[in-house]
Amino acid sequence: xxxxxxLGQYFPGDTIVHRLDPRTKxxxxxxxxxxxxxxxxxxxxxxxxxxxxxxxxxxxxKLRVILRGVKPLLIVIIxxxxxxxxxxxxxxxxxxxxxxxxxEGIKRAVFMILRIVMLIMGSFLLTYTTSPVALTDGLxxxxxxxxxxxxxxxxxxxxxxxxxxxxxxxxxxTDKIMSAQKARGANFETGNLFQxxxxxxxxxxxxxxxxxxxxxxxxxxxxxxCYNGGEGRTKMxxxxxxxxxxxxxxxxALLLAGMIVMNVYKx
Amino acid sequence: MAPIIKxxxxxxxxSEGTPFEHVAIDDINFSAExxxxxxxxxxxxxxxxxxxxxxNGLLKPSSGRVLFNGEDIFSSxxxxxxxxxxxxxxFQYPEYQLFEETVxxxxxxxxxxxxxxxxxxxxSVRGAAEFVGVDEELLNKSPFDLSGGQKRRxxxxxxxxxxxxxxxxxxxxxxxxPSGRDSIITNILRYHDATGCTxxxxxxxxxxxxxxxxxxxxxxxxxxxxxxxxxxxxEHDEELRSxxxxxxxxxxxxxxxxxxxxxxxxxxxxxxxxxxxxxAVRGGAAGAP
Ligand SMILES: Nc1ncnc2c1ncn2[C@@H]1O[C@H](COP(=O)(O)OP(=O)(O)OP(=O)(O)O)[C@@H](O)[C@H]1O
Ligand SMILES: [Mg+2]
Numbered sequence: 001x002x003x004x005x006x007l008g009q010y011f012p013g014d015t016i017v018h019r020l021d022p023r024t025k026x027x028x029x030x031x032x033x034x035x036x037x038x039x040x041x042x043x044x045x046x047x048x049x050x051x052x053x054x055x056x057x058x059x060x061x062k063l064r065v066i067l068r069g070v071k072p073l074l075i076v077i078i079x080x081x082x083x084x085x086x087x088x089x090x091x092x093x094x095x096x097x098x099x100x101x102x103x104e105g106i107k108r109a110v111f112m113i114l115r116i117v118m119l120i121m122g123s124f125l126l127t128y129t130t131s132p133v134a135l136t137d138g139l140x141x142x143x144x145x146x147x148x149x150x151x152x153x154x155x156x157x158x159x160x161x162x163x164x165x166x167x168x169x170x171x172x173x174t175d176k177i178m179s180a181q182k183a184r185g186a187n188f189e190t191g192n193l194f195q196x197x198x199x200x201x202x203x204x205x206x207x208x209x210x211x212x213x214x215x216x217x218x219x220x221x222x223x224x225x226c227y228n229g230g231e232g233r234t235k236m237x238x239x240x241x242x243x244x245x246x247x248x249x250x251x252x253a254l255l256l257a258g259m260i261v262m263n264v265y266k267x
Numbered sequence: 268m269a270p271i272i273k274x275x276x277x278x279x280x281x282s283e284g285t286p287f288e289h290v291a292i293d294d295i296n297f298s299a300e301x302x303x304x305x306x307x308x309x310x311x312x313x314x315x316x317x318x319x320x321x322x323n324g325l326l327k328p329s330s331g332r333v334l335f336n337g338e339d340i341f342s343s344x345x346x347x348x349x350x351x352x353x354x355x356x357x358f359q360y361p362e363y364q365l366f367e368e369t370v371x372x373x374x375x376x377x378x379x380x381x382x383x384x385x386x387x388x389x390x391s392v393r394g395a396a397e398f399v400g401v402d403e404e405l406l407n408k409s410p411f412d413l414s415g416g417q418k419r420r421x422x423x424x425x426x427x428x429x430x431x432x433x434x435x436x437x438x439x440x441x442x443x444x445p446s447g448r449d450s451i452i453t454n455i456l457r458y459h460d461a462t463g464c465t466x467x468x469x470x471x472x473x474x475x476x477x478x479x480x481x482x483x484x485x486x487x488x489x490x491x492x493x494x495x496x497x498x499x500x501x502e503h504d505e506e507l508r509s510x511x512x513x514x515x516x517x518x519x520x521x522x523x524x525x526x527x528x529x530x531x532x533x534x535x536x537x538x539x540x541x542x543x544x545x546x547a548v549r550g551g552a553a554g555a556p
Contacts, residue, residue: 011286012286065285173363176358176363177363177364179320179325179358180358180361180363180364181364181376182325182351183323183325183351183355183356183357183358183426184351184364184376184377184380184425184426184429185348185351185352185376185377185380185381185429186376186380187348187380201366202364202366202376205366206363206364206365206366209363209411210363
């Protein structure tokens with residue numbers, strides 16, 4: 001049910017992709033996204049596909065699982081594809097009524113869809129192979145230069161990790177309350193919009209109450225352990241860059257440079 | 268008579284098709300007769316809650332069937348919905364499901380969903396509130412202003428008010444003090460005597476249900492390990508201990524006395540019964556020359 005929402009879900013594993021430092025993975029994902037937007041032609045797309053495929057294979061995450069992340073955005077992807085298909089100027093190969101399909105249109109639509117799908121798959125690969133805690137730790141570390149500008153990096157990261165930590169709890173709770181109300185004959189599935197919105201009250205009220213209660217309890221628990229912000233706070237698992245991280249970053253830089261060259265020379 | 272609830276080779280997998288997939292219950296064949304009081308007991312994580320959520324169709328079995336009065340509860344959507352009212356399920360820590368402005372309205376949520384008339388709703392709400400010992404004056408209070416124990420009672424009343432044929436309670440006494448526990452169990456038994464419905468009581472504590480149930484079903488690692496009258500089940504005290512369950516102290520004492528040669532019946536496992544049996548033994552001894 002609700003629990004099967006995979007957005008941002010972490011699949012534990014022990015592959016080299018899992019073991020990379022989260023900072024490395026964040027940087028590489030950024031590089032990957034930039035490279036994806038630099039790709040302009042068959043060869044460059046082929047390179048990107050090979051890179052993504054290699055990462056997926058090494059991470060041992062099933063393709064089916066990664067593709068599941070694409071599903072919710074299917075409609076957006078299809079519409080984008082169709083818009084590109086119909087509204088690209090060029091040599092028409094097929095035309096009826098007001099619709100003209102051009103070779104360029106087909107090419108652009110295919111590239112556009114590829115780009116979006118690969119973008120999603122790449123980002124999901126990051127969240128599938130990196131635990132939320134590692135992810136926020138990495139983000140905090142990468143953003144720490146902003147502390148100089150009095151930007152509350154630590155607080156932001158803490159809020160993010162608490163939010164991530166509580167998503168599964170809240171989903172579980174939602175499941176439970178939903179079941180309990182269904183056991184009393186509540187109906188969440190049928191009725192018009194107004195009826196459905198009203199049917200949600202027995203779910204939302206207990207959920208909010210318990211969320212506030214949890215927030216309260218957590219705040220007390222943190223304060224009673226003397227939490228007072230990031231100042232001077234150390235970490236149990238501090239991040240370390242291993243040789244494999246530098247190698248991965250070097251490969252990433254190589255990819256980026258290659259894509260820039262290909263973009264400039266339109267390969 | 269056909270059992271009111273019956274399951275056939277029930278099996279449930281959580282997170283099917285993901286790396287987290289695991290079997291919560293497997294090969295469960297269970298049946299309950301009308302009017303029976305059944306205790307379900309098992310170690311934490313043994314699949315008790317998973318199992319009972321199948322009995323009113325909240326969870327769909329991965330394989331196997333659940334029959335209510337001989338009919339598969341998933342045979343049609345309308346029947347599944349009907350069964351929800353016939354098989355009342357009180358969840359673990361049910362107080363977190365309260366949401367209405369007043370206790371009265373909250374208890375009335377179930378009956379209202381059954382589309383009963385206002386008078387019928389009023390009768391069932393007041394009846395249910397009385398069974399669980401919720402006073403008249405509490406009915407107009409907000410459920411959030413009650414104590415934990417009172418909330419629990421209101422939540423149980425919310426299910427009783429639907430007047431189900433089978434009432435299932437998942438650890439109704441968890442987290443309450445001994446007197447609160449006693450009174451909730453007493454209330455449930457009183458409800459049983461008044462309505463004649465089937466009761467399924469899930470619990471961790473042997474002592475608690477030993478004296479109230481006709482039959483005990485022991486769950487272990489997703490399977491039914493034992494199923495029988497309490498006295499039969501308590502005989503296997505070694506096995507029970509090996510899966511992290513205890514038997515009532517009294518039944519251990521009785522067993523030891525039996526080993527010492529006293530004629531104490533195997534069906535002795537409550538203090539009351541033990542007292543009677545011991546007095547009988549002494550009476551018998553005094554009667555002998
Ligand atoms: N919604 C769920 N998703 C995935 N796994 C679950 C879910 N609910 C329970 N489980 C798992 O299924 C198994 C059985 O759980 P269940 O809640 O039925 O046990 P229980 O006997 O009721 O335990 P307790 O006495 O602690 O309430 C456990 O291993 C549990 O981790
Ligand atoms: Mg349970």
